[in-house]
Amino acid sequence: MSHPAASLIERLGRRLRLGMVGGGADSVIGGTHRLAFRVDGLYDLVAGAMSIDPAIAIATARSDLLAPERTYTDYAEMARCEAEREDGIDAVVIATPPQTHLEIAEAFLAHGIHVVCEKPMTRTAAEAERLARRVADAGRLLLLTHCYTGYPMVREARELVRNGALGAVALVEGEFASGERGVALEPEDPAQRHWRFRRGSMGPAVVLGEVGTHVHNLASYVTGADVVRVSALLETRAQRREVYDNGYLTVRFGDGASGRLWSSFVAAGNQHGLALRVFGEQAGVSWRQEDPEVLWLRTIDGETRVLSRDQRGLADASRAATRVRLGHPEGYLLAFANLYRDFAAALAAHELGEDPAPFLAELPGVADGVATLRLLEAAERSHDRDGAWEGVRAGVDAPA
Numbered sequence: 001m002s003h004p005a006a007s008l009i010e011r012l013g014r015r016l017r018l019g020m021v022g023g024g025a026d027s028v029i030g031g032t033h034r035l036a037f038r039v040d041g042l043y044d045l046v047a048g049a050m051s052i053d054p055a056i057a058i059a060t061a062r063s064d065l066l067a068p069e070r071t072y073t074d075y076a077e078m079a080r081c082e083a084e085r086e087d088g089i090d091a092v093v094i095a096t097p098p099q100t101h102l103e104i105a106e107a108f109l110a111h112g113i114h115v116v117c118e119k120p121m122t123r124t125a126a127e128a129e130r131l132a133r134r135v136a137d138a139g140r141l142l143l144l145t146h147c148y149t150g151y152p153m154v155r156e157a158r159e160l161v162r163n164g165a166l167g168a169v170a171l172v173e174g175e176f177a178s179g180e181r182g183v184a185l186e187p188e189d190p191a192q193r194h195w196r197f198r199r200g201s202m203g204p205a206v207v208l209g210e211v212g213t214h215v216h217n218l219a220s221y222v223t224g225a226d227v228v229r230v231s232a233l234l235e236t237r238a239q240r241r242e243v244y245d246n247g248y249l250t251v252r253f254g255d256g257a258s259g260r261l262w263s264s265f266v267a268a269g270n271q272h273g274l275a276l277r278v279f280g281e282q283a284g285v286s287w288r289q290e291d292p293e294v295l296w297l298r299t300i301d302g303e304t305r306v307l308s309r310d311q312r313g314l315a316d317a318s319r320a321a322t323r324v325r326l327g328h329p330e331g332y333l334l335a336f337a338n339l340y341r342d343f344a345a346a347l348a349a350h351e352l353g354e355d356p357a358p359f360l361a362e363l364p365g366v367a368d369g370v371a372t373l374r375l376l377e378a379a380e381r382s383h384d385r386d387g388a389w390e391g392v393r394a395g396v397d398a399p400a
């Protein structure tokens, strides 16, 4: 199945020009972004301020063959200089720690540059709402890289819910409970602790910001429903850790479903640990990130089907996200690449003066970032009140 991005880029007559902030050789996720946006040949990486450490920023840019005059050590200067160029970047990829996302995104939006932003979108709900307004005011697009939404079988699960195959959704069980490295003791010297486990990055609820955001986004993506109430238990298991590293959220969705979202860094022995089960009145689906090619569908009558990516009869949305034929495993990088490919179609349509909305339909964006940050804050309030139910505000047009 050919993807619309290819013909839109052909009509545009050039690849999209990307810049990166963060994601340098000293980062976890930067290399994954570079692999993902290169898969389809729709983008060129032409500029970057890729590390807080100038030497690493320069070395990473050099290894990616960026021109010296487009190698930056300051993102604000990069935004300014790129905006002045005839061949300036179309979009910036922000792959820095969460407390920096808002200011970096604002710097580029102010110059009319589109944004690809890592999750959590911002540090607080107020910041997320402010960014939503900036995006709207600038008339630019924002992709939030909840990469798991790019898996074909996640999109298939979404379609099954949409077309009523499960009946009305009643129960949602999601978890992102990892154990790898997260269980360890924190170093005695606070300066040696990773930002992920320090209050400065996200406040105390880092586990919700880092992994809880993905599981909440996945649950809402598949069910199409917003969380409207939450009761939370947050705790710290690792010694000397200054933030929560395990969280249980009991949630109510706006469509009447209820569910539980478990986020953890201390599930010893778990590797990645992202999974989702959705139960309707007639059937349930089950998906695990570590076995992403299949989706289990079980009906109330006991019929069990293991749906495989690219098998006949799947929904158009999941078939469109499939790259290689049945039997050849795809996986995480191609799921991530699906986000970049869909976003390329939206960016190209925007550049051509056409409506990008159809190409954004399967993608997480600024409204999803706002919804998750609001849930996180409501969960913290609930925890502070011993798990009392807290409402989660809906809609992105909140007052300043």
Ligand SMILES: NC(=O)c1ccc[n+]([C@@H]2O[C@H](COP(=O)([O-])OP(=O)(O)OC[C@H]3O[C@@H](n4cnc5c(N)ncnc54)[C@H](O)[C@@H]3O)[C@@H](O)[C@H]2O)c1
Pocket (backbone or CB within 6 Å): 021, 022, 023, 024, 025, 026, 027, 028, 029, 030, 049, 050, 051, 052, 053, 075, 095, 096, 097, 098, 100, 118, 119, 120, 145, 146, 147, 195, 209, 210
């Ligand atoms: N989508 C996913 O699956 C996924 C996976 C891992 C991390 N993340 C997210 O990606 C973001 C980065 O995470 P990470 O694990 O790569 O962090 P990291 O600490 O490993 O890397 C952060 C990078 O940003 C750079 N940086 C920091 N401040 C900067 C600034 N002001 N200007 C330029 N560069 C700056 C650092 O030098 C480094 O290159 C976080 O928001 C994290 O939650 C997402």
